Each structure stands twice: as C-alpha cells, then as structure tokens.
Amino acid sequence: MLLALTDDQELFRETTSKLLGEFVPAEVLRSLQDDAIGFEAEYWRRGADLGWTSLLVGEEHGGGSLSGQGLVDLTLVAHEFGRHAAPGPLAVTNVVAATLSEAGGSQSNGVIGDLLTGRSIATWCFSEPRPHDRLDNGCLDIRVNGDEVVLNGVKRPVESGHGASHLLVSGRTGAGYSQVLVPAGASGMTLATMQSVDLTRRFSVVTFDDVRLPSSTVIGEIGCAGEQVTRQLRRVIAILCAESVGTMQAAFDMTVEWAFDRYSFGRPLASYQELKHRFADMKTWLEASHAVSDAATLAVALGEPDADELLSSAKAFIGDFGSELIQDCVQIHGGIGVTFDHDLHLFLRRHTLNRGLYGTPEEHRQRLADLVTMTESAT
Amino acid sequence: MLLALTDDQELFRETTSKLLGEFVPAEVLRSLQDDAIGFEAEYWRRGADLGWTSLLVGEEHGGGSLSGQGLVDLTLVAHEFGRHAAPGPLAVTNVVAATLSEAGGSQSNGVIGDLLTGRSIATWCFSEPRPHDRLDNGCLDIRVNGDEVVLNGVKRPVESGHGASHLLVSGRTGAGYSQVLVPAGASGMTLATMQSVDLTRRFSVVTFDDVRLPSSTVIGEIGCAGEQVTRQLRRVIAILCAESVGTMQAAFDMTVEWAFDRYSFGRPLASYQELKHRFADMKTWLEASHAVSDAATLAVALGEPDADELLSSAKAFIGDFGSELIQDCVQIHGGIGVTFDHDLHLFLRRHTLNRGLYGTPEEHRQRLADLVTMTESAT
C-alpha cells in the first residue's frame, strides 16, 4: 500500500476496513465456505455505498475517484480486501463497470447504475480452458450474423458467474478482439460450478453454445476491442496485486505478533535468531511487494509506457515471494497454522487464488522476457 | 565417501591423502596457476606408484583393484583429490586406461603400461562446442578410408590436451559411434588453450582437420563403440562426483572449524542460531551427496540397471547443492573467503569445474525426466 495517503484516502481505507471487520470477520468467512454465492447481498450493497464500485466509473455515469486516480484509490480497497480475505468480485465488477463507462452508449447506463449501487454484480469472461489457458491465448468465437452476434466457446475460470447479472465476454472476431455484454440467463449459455482454493470467491466454467444476442450488446467496436481487453487485464492485475499484498501484510502481522507472544524454552520465538532472520527476509519481500504493486498501479492509471513491465514484475514477484512469505508464516505457527479454525489459511487461500488468476508468475516472467527481447532488439 | 572402508581401502586412502598433502599443498596449487601443464611429472609418477591409474585396468595388463570393484576404490582417490583440490587428469586417464584394457589388442599394451607407471597421461575427447555442447550431441566425423580412418571435427573442453601422450577421440561413423586413439602431435590436429575456473586443471580446444591414422588406432569396432562411450561417460561422472563431494567436505570442514574459532560480539560464530541452521542444511546436503555418489559408483561398477538414474541424480544434486554449500561457506567466511590467499576458492573452483563438465545439473535433470517418461510409458 502507498506510504502516504491523503486524508480522504485514509478515511476511505479506514471506513472500508471497519465495514469488512464488521460484516466479514473470520468466523463469517468460515461459515460462508459452502455458500453458493460466497457473500450476503447486504454486505455488497453497503460496500457499494462506500464507493467500492464507483471509482473507475466516469462522473457522467455517477462514478468518481477520490484522488483523481480511481485505480489508485481502488487498490486501497483491494488492500483491505486482502487484509480481511474479504468476499465479493471486487476486481471484475470494477473492471467491467470501467469499460462500460468508457465505452459509453446509453444502453449500458442501467447496468452501470446497478453496479454502482451494489444491486447487482458483473463479471468478466476472459480466461479459457487448456490448451488455451495461457494469457492471450483465448479463442472464443464472436461472429457477426446480420444484426446479431453469435458466441461459441468456453471460458474458465469465470469469477462469480452464478451471481452476476451481466458477463462481459472477450473473444475473437477473426484476428481481432470483440467484447459482448451477455445478460445472465442468455439462451445457450450454461454455467458449471468450479472448486477453488478460496473460501468465498466462486468460479464457474461458462459454455457458450451458439449464444445469439443483438449487436447492441457489443461493447466498443467489433473486432477492435484489443485495447479494451488490454486495459481490463492491466486493471484487474493491479487490483489483484494490491489485494495479494494485503494478504501478505495480514499474515505477516499475525505472525510477528505470534512470535512476540509465543514462548519456547522460556524465550519468545521472536528472540530466536534463525526466526528473526526469516522475518527480515519476509519484511524485505513485503516492502518490495508494496513498492512494485503501487508503482505498477500508478503506471497503469497514468498509462505509462512501462506499465506492462511493472505489472508483470509485480504479478510475478508477489505471486512467488508472497507464497513463500505466507507459507513461512504457516511454518512458524506450526501445526495450528494448517487447521481450519486458524485464520492464517484465509490469507494463504486468497493469495494462492490470485497467484493463479490472470497469469501465473511463470507466465508473467515469460512476458517480461518478451519485453527484454523487444527492447534489446530495438537498441 | 563410503561409510565403511576395508583396511586396505583405508590405507590406500590415507597414503593418497599423505602424498597429496606433501606434493600439492595449497601454496603449491597457487604457484601452479600459470603453469602450462598444472602439475609436476614427479607428482604424477608417485601417485601412479600408489595405484592411481591402475584400478580400472585388468590384471592381464598390470592393473588391479583393492576390493574387486576398481571404480569404488578409485572414487576414494577422487574424494581425496577433491579434499585437496589436487591437480592431474585423474578421471580421463583412468577412463582411457580402462577402455584400452577392456578393448584388448596388443598395440595398446605399451600405452597402458606408460599410463600405469605415470610416465605419460592420456585424455578423452568427448564434449564439443556449441551448438553440439549438450550431452550425446557430438558430431565429430570418423570416416573409414581404406585401411585408414579420417577425423574431422572439434572437441572442447579436452582435459590435459597439451600434456597427453594419447587422446581417445569419440566420434560418429554414420549413425554409430567410433573411437580412435590419436597420438600427440598427429598431423592435422591442433590444440588451442582454454581458460577455466580451476587453478590447475588444463583444457584445450582440439581441432581435427583431416587427421589420418591407420585403422589399428581404432579402439573396439568401428561404428559400434556406443557402449564403450556410455561406459566411459558413466565412469567419468562417477569419478567427478566423488571428487566434488571431496571438495564439499573440505569446504565444510574448514568452515565448521572457522565457526568454532572465530568470535563475534564475544561469542563463537558457531553459537549463532541462524548460522547453526545453515550448517545443519549443509550437513544434510553433504551427507546426501556422499550417499548418492557412493550408490551411483557402486551401481556403475556392478552394471546395475538403475546406474544412469543414480548417476544423473548424483551429478545434478552434487552440482546444485554443492555450489550452494561451498558458496555459503564463502559467505560465512566473509571477505577473506574471496581472496586469492585463502584456500576456500580452491574447492569452489574444483567443484564449479566439475559441475560444468559432462553435463550440467540442468542437463542431468533432463536425462532424469527422460527416464521417468520411459518408465511411465512402459507401465
């Protein structure tokens, strides 16, 4: 998280944190394990009231940011989500709202309005099953047929597919990208529940079998949505990174506290040099994660040319080193740290989930290598 | 090294160790840095007198082992070579001697005799330059032309190329392997000096440009030397592994001693928990390296079917974990550990050299993966 917040930002972060502490403490998260949606409607509406879903939406659609950089403000929410392992499709709902707002067109206004009030949620259908499961490897077909578009293909994992009122589907029209806003219940669209490492985030396999929709559901230009998709991907990764740093912070804080409180052989764990040095490593990884996550978010918000290399660095670093950090927190806790009643796994779960979505560390290292090659062959 | 030696083996190991301590202490090694050959002829002859070069040679040629398993006995020498970072082409000379002895044929008798007495040394030309530098990737051409053979190609790195009286060259005759024993100074053969990480081991690039030799120099059958080459490779890797474990043992012992002797903040380094735990890891890697090296050697000696998986496991494990072990010894020594006057780098050098010869850890992991695939598709 940012080292220095404005007063507005700090208030917003604090109010969010308070709401999360009230609505979704650890016991509630555990009780939601088998809930089909993973959260209560009231919880989401209250969050929307605070502004969770309006930061990337233009003022003309009723949205607005605190600092002028909505994405930066939103990562404060994401950080708190991570610190509380909070439920709800924060990243995808915001990203869809942003795209709808930017694409304009009056028929989205109602959808945006419902997202802003938290009455409904939206999701983004981006990733696809093997062998199309690598980043930028999707092949869902969006074909124009008169004044209709026809969708064929499979998307997975799709977050909150079952609860969403609308699904923004990215696909291919020939060599280009298109995006279609599919309403829940569209004929030919079927959802199958997936399992995930997270307690409250829900995912589906969504199959599109000749799903026909009016052309007005196309968001942006048909075949020319590449930049839209890229923007969405950047935003969703930035939000996920901020959330993951929040999970690392929570696990780290819990474990530092444990190390001070817990005694072994008459001494606090925190007095054992070997553990102290591991905490030093963790602190280093944690600060580094904050740093690169914040820098990536700002670069995305400002549209800087190095946004992609910062983002992929963040996603790869936070993914790998975050896993090691939280797993070491588990190790330091000992057996209690792998029990269901302990809170630590809530953060391990959320981090592990985010690590696997929108490109694993390995995939992002490959993207970074592509950037090196491009730069080096340019010079 | 083996946990339990016979009395004969222990005496042999001890005599070797004594000779090395006398002839090639660390100051001598440092003084040999710029020596073209890397060791004194007298040193090698004295070692040969002890039996360094006769363990893989049949009794009919004047050789013989201590325990019935000459390769096992030889790894005791190799271990001591590692512990002293000793000079001399131990692995290649022995491997060539073994092949000549096994191949029989009277014209090799003189060569074998000179190797046994240490009057001369031999080497093996196996590896080739990029892009043929991976294991089993060589393409040096050995063509039959009447009662001559003609060699064309490049070998590197070739150990002790400049000092060797004979070079056993592995190459291809069509799809098969052939081996030719080339005498030093053969017309069309040129040697270029290489640099290496080691202080005393010397390497060359050897170029064969239409080198013509009588067919009698062919060792074994033309085009059918595949098994010979495999056997040589197994032996050389077993010897290198044992030597590398010796370097690890030496670095570890030095550093344990240092940790007991050196005080920081009024306490010996050995009392700091973080260092103690690193020593525990090192001890574990060291014992594991001994274990897998010995098991691999025995499997090669006995011709067990799992020899290759043991060997590649040993080469990969000792390569990777040995580097980490010795580098951590450097770290624990601090700045002094990277100075030329300190002895630690002698072991780091030898280990690093062996790691890079006859397949890096990465190449051996690929070989292991091949073995898994073969086994799994067989079941």
Next chain:
Amino acid sequence: MSNVEQEDVETFRQRARSFIRNNLQPISSDALVFPLRNVRNDDEELTAVAREREVQRMLFDAGLAGICFPRKYGGQELTPAHQRALNEEFDGYEYPSRLQAPTLSPCAAVLLDFGSEEQKLRHIPAILNGEEIWMQFLSEPSGGSDVAGAQMSAIRDGDEWVLNGSKIWTTGAWWSDWGLCLTRTNWDVPKHRGLSVFILPIHQPGLEVHRIEMLNGSKEFCQEFLTDVRVPDSDRIGGVDDGWTVGTRWMFHERMLTNSPLVTMPTGAGRTSVGATFVHAVAQEAGRASEPHIRDYIGETLMLDIVERELQRRIGDGLATGTMADQAAAVGRLFSGVAATRIRTIAFEIAGGAGAAWTDDDGELAFSGSDFLMRQVSCIGGGTTEMARNVISERVLGMPRERTLDKDIPYRDVPRSASSRT
C-alpha cells in the same frame, strides 16, 4: 540373541514375497506422497483401519510381523537386513501403514526400552498381532517444539495417578486403542526433571477425543482432553520424575521414522519413485509433460526421490553400525521434509491456473491447489524441521546449545507466553 538357527535373508525374502503376492493387494503409491489429502470419509477410514488390523494379523500369523522384536514378545528376532528385505518386497503392495508409526515406533520401541517385563508381555504381542493401535500423547497445544515443556498434570493418589490436561496432533486417536503419555509430575523442579510417562487406554471415561479439522477438511488429527483420568502406577513407564530419560529415546525413535528397523515401510526402491510418478502424472494432465521447463521439474523430483532414498539408506547403515550418532536421524528428517515441500510446490507450479480453480475432471491437477495449501505439513509434523536443524547443529556437529531460559528454574516459574507473563 536366541540360539535358534536364524533364517537367512534370501530365504526370508522369498517367503515374504510369496506371502505378499499371494495374500495382499497391489496399491498405487499416491498415498505416500500426500498422506493428508482429504479423500476418505469416516466409514472408509474405519474400513481401512479394520483391513490393516487384519493384514497385521495375517503377517503376525505368517511370521512376518515384528521382524526385529524379541521372540518372547511375539517378534521374529531377525535383523535390520531382514526388515529391509521385507520393505523391498512390500513395494507396490498394501501394508498396514496405520500400525507402523507411531504404534511400532516410537510407542512399542519405547516399551521395549523402558517397559517392565509385564508391560511388554501384555502389550507388544497385542501390538504385533494388530489388536492394539497406539498413539503418542506427546505434543500439547501450548507446546510447539518444546515437548519437554509438557503441562499435562499427573498427581499421585495412592496407587494411582490422576491426569488432567490436553494433548494434540495424535493421528487417528479416534480409532486407536492405547496412548503413550508424557506428563508433569513435579512443577517445583526444572522442566526436564519433573516429567513422568504413562500408558493408558484411549477409550475411557474422562478422556474426550476431539477431531481437528485441517484447512483442507482432513480430520486425521485429534486433540484429547483429559479430565481426572486415573492411571494405575503399574502403567507408569520409567521412573517417577525421570520421564525425560524416556523422552530422549522417544524423540530418537521419532526421528528415526523410516530408518527404524522396527517399522515396515515399502522402500519405493523400484525403478520409479512416488514423487516423480506423481509429478509426471500432473504434467501429463496439464498437457505440459514435454516442455523442457516442466521436464526440468520432473527430473528434479526424481533426483530428490533417489537422493532421499540413498541418504536414508546411508543413515540407516550409519546408525546400525554405530558410525553415526543417534541424532543423525535428524538429517534424514530434515531432508525428507524439505523435499516433500518442494515436490508439492513443483506440482502446483506445473498445474498453473488449475491450482487456483478447478473442476473434478481435472484429474491430478484438481489436488494441486489444496496440496499446496497443506505444503508445510511435511516440515511441521513429526517434529519441525527447525528442531531437526537444532539437533543437527548441536548434537551432530557439536555446536553450542541454544540458550534456554527455563533450565534451572522450577517449571512453574517459566514464562510460557508474553500474555501469561504480564
């Protein structure tokens, strides 16, 4: 040793082989890699336990149980070489895994070391024939790695002792029979000098077994709450307040694990090894088994399998021949913990996104995420790797012991947490 002519290893091996092949089921080896997967319900678990008791009984009747136990307690009084041959023959076959650790070692091993003749005669045959499954009542919720800091209280009352307190991390106490229990009998002396060890039946009034739910839903582990449980003094093992003498050997047996000649455990010594087989299956499921990067992982896994096997063999030899100190068993424990963690991580890496969200038809991939969540178990269970590193540095390498602040003061005065302290 007895005077009876000893069966040679090869004859024994042939006998074992023919018994195993004729009477037991071949099994897949996955269970060895991931013992804590939540894949069995309670009924299945109880069926498995019953089958293992039955197999143990068959082995007992066939003269294949208790290979290194004395004959007078129902064992075979053979050598570790015989046990090793048996282990090799078990490779790929069902075996009574739930009766090995902790029943045979450390529990029966401790009985052998410290039990009275009556205690041994009563329990060891019953253990070897599958009637009694034992658990270690050792760790405590407040204890962490400090097992000698036991707070389970035992107070003498005539010929009996009254036990109160809680033990934790017993595997399957709910289907087990007896517990070996470390208690504190004296609070007014330093920690190591006020302990005593008892044995007691698990299913009795005052002893409540609570199943612990792990984060992946597995309920293999239990916690026991003892309230005024009465144990006759004849069920004490070792001297009053001298429990740490017992405890030291107990810890040794625990570290021995697969190296113990008292334990039957398939060696995995065949051509393939469980980790590599498993990782290869994950890679195939992910459609990535031919990528060089993934093959590097597969090769690494086989390497770890093989090196661990050879390391354990070397340590086993070293301990058997006395060329290594008892504490060297910690070297094997450390290696196996770290290697298992690495193998789980590798499987997770290969699974990619399927490690985060999956469907049931993802096959082996479907486990990679929750296996990863449970990754540290192999470095925690059975004594943490941290404790192993302490033992190696201090007891094997002889480095100065870590300073303890609880050594020379009465245990009741030792601070046990920052909160208890203030």
Next chain:
Amino acid sequence: MSNVEQEDVETFRQRARSFIRNNLQPISSDALVFPLRNVRNDDEELTAVAREREVQRMLFDAGLAGICFPRKYGGQELTPAHQRALNEEFDGYEYPSRLQAPTLSPCAAVLLDFGSEEQKLRHIPAILNGEEIWMQFLSEPSGGSDVAGAQMSAIRDGDEWVLNGSKIWTTGAWWSDWGLCLTRTNWDVPKHRGLSVFILPIHQPGLEVHRIEMLNGSKEFCQEFLTDVRVPDSDRIGGVDDGWTVGTRWMFHERMLTNSPLVTMPTGAGRTSVGATFVHAVAQEAGRASEPHIRDYIGETLMLDIVERELQRRIGDGLATGTMADQAAAVGRLFSGVAATRIRTIAFEIAGGAGAAWTDDDGELAFSGSDFLMRQVSCIGGGTTEMARNVISERVLGMPRERTLDKDIPYRDVPRSASSRT
C-alpha cells in the same frame, strides 16, 4: 535552508541534461552489474580515477556537485528530488562512480554530521571538486561483522594521537587521499564506550597500503598497516571515547547506499535494466535466448531489477518523509545483495559448460564462471546480508537483540577467538 530562490526540479533537470549530454561520454552499464571483474590493469585504473576527478570538477564548476550539501561547503543546497532528477539524467552516461561511495557517503556525510566547522570547510569543498577521494578505515582483519570491535589502537600523546593497527576492505586506498578511521582509545571500558574517530591522509610515512588479491585477480581492495602514525587531535571527529555515536550514523549512511541523497548514481530507470540486459546478452551468446526455460531466467532478472528499483525508491521516500526508521535502509541492502547473487547465478546457469572452461571468443559467457566464483561478494561487501537481517529484525521489527557477551565487560577481556581464548 538558505534564502536564495531554489531552482525548480524541472529547470534543474534540463540544466543537468544539457550538461551531461554535451560534456560526458555514454557508457555501457555492465560495470554496474559486476564491479569486481578483473578487467583493468593499474594504469587503466589510474587513468579512470583521473578522469573521474576531472568529471567531478566539471560537475562542481557546473553547479551539479553536492546537490544536497550546504552552499557554504560548496554544495547546491537543493533537495533529494533534485538529486533524483540528476540520477535519472545520468542514466547511460559516465559518472564519477569512485567519488560517490565511500567519499560522499559515508565519509562526507559523517563529516557533515559530526565535523567541526573548520573540518568541514577544509574538506567538503575539496571532496566536491574532486580533489579529495576518501576511504573508510573501518573493517579490521579480525573483525568480521563486528565493526565496533575495532582493535586499531590510538594513544594520546600531547596534542597528537599515535595510531597502530590494521584496516581492511578499503576499495582503492592506493589511489585515494584521506581516510575516516575508527580506533580504540580505551580498552578498559566496554566495547562501544572506548572508541574514537579520526581523519588522516593515506599517503604518509608509517601507513603502508597493501593490495589484496581477490580470487579472480582483482586488486581493488586494500589492507592498511599503521605503525606509529601520528594524528593531531584537531583531526578527531566527535568526542574522545564517544566514537560509537559517530559510528552509528556512519553505519546508517553505509546502509543508505544508493538511497542517500548525497550520492549521484544513475538510476537505471530507463526502459531496460542492467541485470536483464546482461543476462539477455549471455543467453544470446549461448544461443539459448529463445528457450522457454532460459526466458524464464531473463524474465526473472528483469523482475528483480524492477522490483529492486521500486523498493529502493519506496525506502528513499520513507526515509525522506520520516515514515520509515533510518534502519529501514537495511531492507534495500538485503534485497540488492540477494538479487545480485541470484543474477550472477542465473548467468552462470545459462552459460552451461562455458562456465567451467571457455575461450576468449566466448564473449559474455567467458565471464560467467569467474563471476560465479565471486558471487557472494554482493552479500558480503558493505556490511553482510547477515548484519542487514539482524538490523531489520531488531531495529525495524523491534525483536529482541541478539545476546552479546562483550557488552558489559572491559574490551580487553572480551574473547576474540577460540585460539586467543585458550
């Protein structure tokens, strides 16, 4: 702050840019990755030093030296933001690297903190204009990480002090001018209370500079032997026996390294970064730049470069705004040491067999082996990573300090090695 109107950052940046582009040479950035390669002979080194003094003088004359130093000592009295702009503009150009650390920081930084007005006026302008290059006389052969355990003796003799002893790990003392020297002036009090700091010219009778040969042949580091070197009391920095007050700040400045606003150092903030550029070149030389496994390494390197840059920036901000404690600089030191080690290892892995034996025409590959031998240097030099971890855990996280056995006893009674003890 002065009353003079401050130049705004953008104007300053433009001025810096135009000066740099018009007057300085573009350079390759390899030197940044592997500072200890043995690639220059002594003549070349002296030529490079002379050029750097000249560049420093040019910067001084152009108003681009001592950005955050007070005007009265020849500095610009601008802000860290100006320094950062200058660093960014230097990207890809020669800069007087030998005059940054340790001359400007920690040496000049310590002078600023503790020097008398006379001392500052005498030395800081000379430092800023390139006349004086300074070294830290800090580490000692017997000292390791325990810098406060200095054994260099200083004994008062009237208005002078007589110094005897040895210092080590000074970079390029043979071409430097002044040393900042930590000495022991009192052996009868605990370690931290008997130290004093002096400054002294390096080239003087009684001070012998010995070049240390590193394992790769590099002779950048020196060891100094002082025999009855006399230093006037006016060259003492801070109080007598109060040297640890100075030493604490000194250590802080050392950990700040690239974060110090006193130091000019190209940020590498451009599109590419030195580690990734280097590793990519190695991969191309090896003909493996398109293998996925190797690309994973290249990507990892770029990641480390970028994360380190952002981490250092965050720490810099945190220190500048006071949201982080001074000791947080150790976080950056730890990261950079570990990352550099990793990058050397990656290059070595990619080089494969060429890391063991090579020819001169192997290009970048030819360095990978000896770079690997020198790998730990980045975790040793400038304070070990172990010390950084101590500082982070104890001073940043507030965990209990490591027990020292030399705290409350006279330094002369502290055991300094097992051999000295017996």
